[in-house]
Amino acid sequence: MIAIPTVNAGEPLDSCLKALERQTFQDFEVIVIDNGGTVNPATSSAFPLRIIRPGHNTGFGAAINLAIRASSSPLIACLNDDAEPEPGCLEALVLACGPVPGKDARVGMYAPLIRMRDTGLIDSAGMQIALDGSSRQRGHGLAPERFAESDEVLFPGGCCALYRRAALAETGLFEESFFLYCEDTDLGLRLQRHGWTCRYVPDARVTHRYSASAGSFSALKARLVERNRVRVAVRNFPLALLILLPVFSAVRYFWQFVAVLERRGAASSFVSSGNSPVSILRLLAGVWLESLRELPSLLRQRRGIAENARTPIGALLMKYRIPLRDLARA
Numbered sequence: 001m002i003a004i005p006t007v008n009a010g011e012p013l014d015s016c017l018k019a020l021e022r023q024t025f026q027d028f029e030v031i032v033i034d035n036g037g038t039v040n041p042a043t044s045s046a047f048p049l050r051i052i053r054p055g056h057n058t059g060f061g062a063a064i065n066l067a068i069r070a071s072s073s074p075l076i077a078c079l080n081d082d083a084e085p086e087p088g089c090l091e092a093l094v095l096a097c098g099p100v101p102g103k104d105a106r107v108g109m110y111a112p113l114i115r116m117r118d119t120g121l122i123d124s125a126g127m128q129i130a131l132d133g134s135s136r137q138r139g140h141g142l143a144p145e146r147f148a149e150s151d152e153v154l155f156p157g158g159c160c161a162l163y164r165r166a167a168l169a170e171t172g173l174f175e176e177s178f179f180l181y182c183e184d185t186d187l188g189l190r191l192q193r194h195g196w197t198c199r200y201v202p203d204a205r206v207t208h209r210y211s212a213s214a215g216s217f218s219a220l221k222a223r224l225v226e227r228n229r230v231r232v233a234v235r236n237f238p239l240a241l242l243i244l245l246p247v248f249s250a251v252r253y254f255w256q257f258v259a260v261l262e263r264r265g266a267a268s269s270f271v272s273s274g275n276s277p278v279s280i281l282r283l284l285a286g287v288w289l290e291s292l293r294e295l296p297s298l299l300r301q302r303r304g305i306a307e308n309a310r311t312p313i314g315a316l317l318m319k320y321r322i323p324l325r326d327l328a329r330a
Contacts, residue, residue, distance in 0.1 A: 001031060001076055003076065004079050006032060006035060009039045012209065013081040016083060022087045024087050024088050024090075025094055031051075032050070033051075033052045034053045037055075052070060059176065059180055060178075061174030061187075064078050074165050075094070075097065075162060078163075078184075079160050083208045084207045084209075085112075085160065086206065092201055107164075108166070108168075111157070111161060111198055112202075113147065114157065114208050115144060115205065123137055124139070125138045126153025126154065127155050127184070129321055130327045132249045132252050133229035134252070147202060149202065150200055174186075179224060182225065185229075186228075186232050193236065193313050219275060236302075236313060237313070251324045265328055267328060
């Protein structure tokens with residue numbers, strides 16, 4: 001089953017569905033979750049297509065969860081409506097998770113090679129994480145040839161990912177309270193803590209054009225990303241790293257300030273999009289106040305997540321971490 005959440009629908013979604021019609025592997029169902037009430041009834045001769053209409057914008061994770069609950073497929077793919085899988089993408093993913101006795105028994109996540117439509121360079125070859133809870137695409141902006149070999153990565157990005165239902169049955173689905181951003185990080189870390197690993201599949205290729213649903217450098221996106229990376233850390237990080245979260249956050253803020261002076265990175269683009277220093281400080285203050293209010297609830301969630309965890313996460317965070325300086329300049 002392939003779950004595609006959409007708000008604006010239109011031409012990007014049409015192109016996404018047409019890309020699925022060209023797949024060499026055709027044994028799948030598509031469920032479009034219409035969060036914006038803009039999808040016209042559609043049919044496809046290549047695959048079964050269903051549309052779920054929640055009646056309001058549920059957010060990314062809740063939309064995917066609706067599709068998962070509406071399906072019984074053992075393999076679940078998440079796909080952005082602005083992403084277009086190349087013809088052999090699904091076949092490569094399915095082959096990667098095919099039954100091999102005694103091998104890869106606990107691989108529960110699969111990450112394709114995602115390329116940016118405008119440049120052909122890598123958008124994501126799996127994901128990395130910073131010690132402040134922020135996540136970043138592995139290989140972003142580099143040539144695809146640099147990541148031509150399959151290997152183990154931390155988790156796949158939400159733009160396109162394949163999960164085993166058996167893995168999700170152990171850990172639970174996407175955390176719906178995130179609404180947008182970082183829910184893939186949270187789920188990936190929970191799966192790793194339960195002993196499910198992630199395989200990068202370079203032969204599964206996807207083109208990503210990016211959506212403007214929340215704005216590339218909007219205040220809404222900045223607030224959600226900043227809030228949710230704190231949630232990721234409180235819910236999943238080992239205590240030693242969690243205690244240092246304010247320190248790691250301050251270090252990133254420093255390097256983002258330097259990046260703004262150097263006119264590089266997302267922070268610089270955010271400022272140049274008309275966001276004043278005062279508005280940025282207000283945004284950060286609001287996020288930290290909200291996080292403090294949520295802390296008792298997040299700590300209860302943390303205890304629940306830890307109850308059935310079987311794999312220490314600290315070593316994995318260090319293995320796949322991206323330095324805060326590099327994150328700020330990306």
